[in-house]
Amino acid sequence: MLKSLLFLATFLAASSCVASAQASVRVEPTNLQGPRSLPEETGRAAIRDYLQSWQSLNAAFEQNRASLLDPAFVGIAKDKLTETIQQQAALGIRTHYTDRAHDIQIVFFSPEGLSIELLDTVNYDVEFIDNNGVKTTQHVSARFLIIVTPAELRWRVRVFQAEPE
């Protein structure tokens, strides 16, 4: 328990520099399944890189530029988000995603060390803008399943999926 709190405190101190400026971040004690223990440094890095991915996502969707996803997303997640951005651009739509709060828990570290699964209850705002002038904003609270995998320099998001809370 003490270890978890220490992890949380350390992470929050570190994340204040790297996470999105507005979002508050809470990291729940790790509830791992799997035979392999997760080094604290690895968990911190995975969460830090995942939080940064929200900034890439927001920029990419706001500007309809899928290339902005490249540093943070890979595989299925990148393919799906890229396709959505292309659909937005084709339909004359832009969206602005602003994450307000994260409640994150690491739930799986695969035995070979090549993937980490996170659960994140995210509070975020979606601003929807159509070129025809329709504009609306909605506040959303959703639970995300995230799988991150290691790349050369950072963890990248491979699965990014919201599901009912």
Place this chain on the structure above:
Amino acid sequence: MRVRLTFLFGVLAAAIAQMSLAQDARMQLPTTVEAGSAFSIPSVGNGQATLYIVGLGQVLKRSVKLGETAFFPAGSLISAGHYLVVLAGTSATQNGSFDVVSAHEPANLSFLAKPSRLPVGLHGGITGAVYVFDDYHNLISAPTPVSFELANPSSTVQKQSVVTRNGAAWAVMDSTAHQGIDKFVARVGDVYSTRVVAQVPGDPCGLKMTAQLIGQQVRLVTDPVRDCSGNAVPDGTVVTFTENYNGAQSTVDEPLKNGVAEVELSAHNGAAFSVASGIVMGNQIRWEK
């Protein structure tokens, strides 16, 4: 003054009426839609409107006639996630949301097995992790039974059944006593994924040599080198022969050929010969004429 007040009240009343109309005209949205399945969104009112369904996984835009139901055939929304729904008419915009959830039927497995090559007889030496996806590459988070099977052609099959948590399952297996190519299979219903794991012999076990005088030399020959499970250690594995005589030491490294290693060293009376491979020591022979 009276005209102004009347106008102000009129505007206020119109605004309130508009707001109540928007409240009454709330969209009837499904709470959840299974990925790939058909769904419909009824609307109320009159006139033309544009219906937007916006998520991180897909965006749809469609012209609709208010008062009618918009039908979306199977395959319209396939990406799981939270979707914002906006119905923009000429006089009002209505908002709502719903979730698209992964299909129940597994269709794809992401299966990672490690290592691809390992020595025989290693307890807990092989691990496998699987993520279960539907036909649209959505992670299926509902608990799903997964069976893991590790089969070696010359030994029994190891099986484990695991139920996924948050779409993931894992298993740990032992490498068997027999070298060979194992098939490591993860299966969910009819869907399966196979990985190959090569089991190679372990370190030599019971390394033993014999000595024979050949002219002025002693020929040292190992018995066929095997691991502790009886598997032949592969040719090329280096065996080190050492001769200690009168405070001097001579060492020769020889690779295994046809399962054995041999060398000829000087036949000094009182010399001590030893054999080793890696960290495994074999027997010693003291040479007396």
